Amino acid sequence: xxxxxxxxxxxxxxxxxxxxxxxxxxxxxxxxxxxxxxxxxxxxxxxxxxxxxxxxxxxxxxxxxxxxxxxxxxxxxxxxxxxxxxxxxxxxxxxxxxxxxxxxxxxxxxxxxxxxxxxxxxxxxxxxxxxxxxxxxxxxxxxxxxxxxxxxxxxxx
Amino acid sequence: xxxxxxxxxxxxxxxxxxxxxxxxxxxxxxxxxxxxxxxxxxxxxxxxxxxxxxxxxxxxxxxxxxxxxxxxxxxxxxxxxxxxxxxxxxxxxxxxxxxxxxxxxxxxxxxxxxxxxxxxxxxxxxxxxxxxxxxxxxxxxxxxxxxxxxxxxxxxx
DNA sequence: CCTATGCATTGATGTAAATCAAGAAATGAC
DNA sequence: GTCATTTCTTGATTTACATCAATGCATAGG
Numbered sequence: 432x433x434x435x436x437x438x439x440x441x442x443x444x445x446x447x448x449x450x451x452x453x454x455x456x457x458x459x460x461x462x463x464x465x466x467x468x469x470x471x472x473x474x475x476x477x478x479x480x481x482x483x484x485x486x487x488x489x490x491x492x493x494x495x496x497x498x499x500x501x502x503x504x505x506x507x508x509x510x511x512x513x514x515x516x517x518x519x520x521x522x523x524x525x526x527x528x529x530x531x532x533x534x535x536x537x538x539x540x541x542x543x544x545x546x547x548x549x550x551x552x553x554x555x556x557x558x559x560x561x562x563x564x565x566x567x568x569x570x571x572x573x574x575x576x577x578x579x580x581x582x583x584x585x586x587x588x
Numbered sequence: 589x590x591x592x593x594x595x596x597x598x599x600x601x602x603x604x605x606x607x608x609x610x611x612x613x614x615x616x617x618x619x620x621x622x623x624x625x626x627x628x629x630x631x632x633x634x635x636x637x638x639x640x641x642x643x644x645x646x647x648x649x650x651x652x653x654x655x656x657x658x659x660x661x662x663x664x665x666x667x668x669x670x671x672x673x674x675x676x677x678x679x680x681x682x683x684x685x686x687x688x689x690x691x692x693x694x695x696x697x698x699x700x701x702x703x704x705x706x707x708x709x710x711x712x713x714x715x716x717x718x719x720x721x722x723x724x725x726x727x728x729x730x731x732x733x734x735x736x737x738x739x740x741x742x743x744x745x
Numbered sequence: 746c747c748t749a750t751g752c753a754t755t756g757a758t759g760t761a762a763a764t765c766a767a768g769a770a771a772t773g774a775c
Numbered sequence: 776g777t778c779a780t781t782t783c784t785t786g787a788t789t790t791a792c793a794t795c796a797a798t799g800c801a802t803a804g805g
Contacts, residue, residue, distance in 0.1 A: 465693055473696045487685035515678065524681055528644035531688045536622055538695035539630045539728035563753065571696035576792055578754055720783065733762055735784055
């Protein structure tokens with residue numbers, strides 16, 4: 432498990448690579464995202480401190496996700512084989528499944544405003560660290576739509 | 589790990605229950621779903637033969653999902669504790685993560701037609717076994733929208 | 746310091762899908 | 776079998792959000 436420093440903007444993994452790695456964030460902020468056929472970016476996950484960032488693709492197939500650093504970060508890198516050998520953290524895996532379940536339910540049932548509220552709950556401390564357009568991309572809405580949602584929410588306070 | 593027979597329509601688990609179980613489907617078809625505050629149903633997952641159906645909620649907290657049988661089914665039931673003790677199937681877990689990742693990307697980036705095509709790929713053999721309105725609920729669209737999508741797709745063949 | 750580049754906001758317009766409504770078809774109960 | 780209930784389809788209308796476009800603000804680089 433190698434420890435590395437990366438500068439803001441560093442691309443750690445490209446869509447299409449075969450042996451996608453696992454990244455454990457010690458400090459800083461990563462993001463994983465995909466680009467669809469229309470060239471549009473969709474953020475799959477943010478990786479702040481202590482999060483595990485990875486592409487859960489099948490072994491030995493091209494991965495789907497790009498991973499890069501939104502902030503200068505210190506991260507541990509491991510191959511999936513390494514992690515499997517030493518026995519992965521089951522609790523972390525279950526926690527991950529829970530997060531994804533919540534996200535799926537959110538995406539199926541929520542409008543723009545509810546999605547934003549869900550995001551604030553899931554990532555309480557990173558709203559100020561991430562540009563609005565990335566939050567919008569994570570939520571599956573446009574920056575314009577998110578801007579308007581935040582406007583009405585801020586008027587309520 | 590108990591083996592049980594359930595009739596079509598049997599409710600195995602309610603939203604709000606504390607000790608949610610794990611269900612391994614031997615034959616038949618289960619579904620897990622939630623009901624939002626407007627009373628609308630959202631299907632989280634179908635469970636055909638050999639699928640594992642479960643609510644990935646935190647231990648000892650109320651679960652989110654209802655689980656019931658869409659067909660007469662034969663299933664194995666286990667508590668999460670049991671499964672953790674005997675060491676869960678890592679490959680199945682990773683496969684599950686992959687499925688969910690694909691679903692999330694689909695929900696963020698696809699329109700009604702693409703969602704339906706994604707569904708047919710993910711569950712090739714159950715389109716005929718599941719009423720249209722449930723497929724629509726799984727895809728996060730209305731039955732009306734799905735009906736229209738299928739109409740234009742069938743004209744193309 | 747000034748200018749270029751990217752980001753956020755705001756307004757006008759377009760559009761996919763939701764909602765509402767009614768009828769047809771399928772399914773199930775008796 | 777008939778009747779009742781649910782599901783599916785089709786059409787008309789509405790709506791939330793996307794798209795397009797313009798402007799204002801930052802931040803970064805020379």
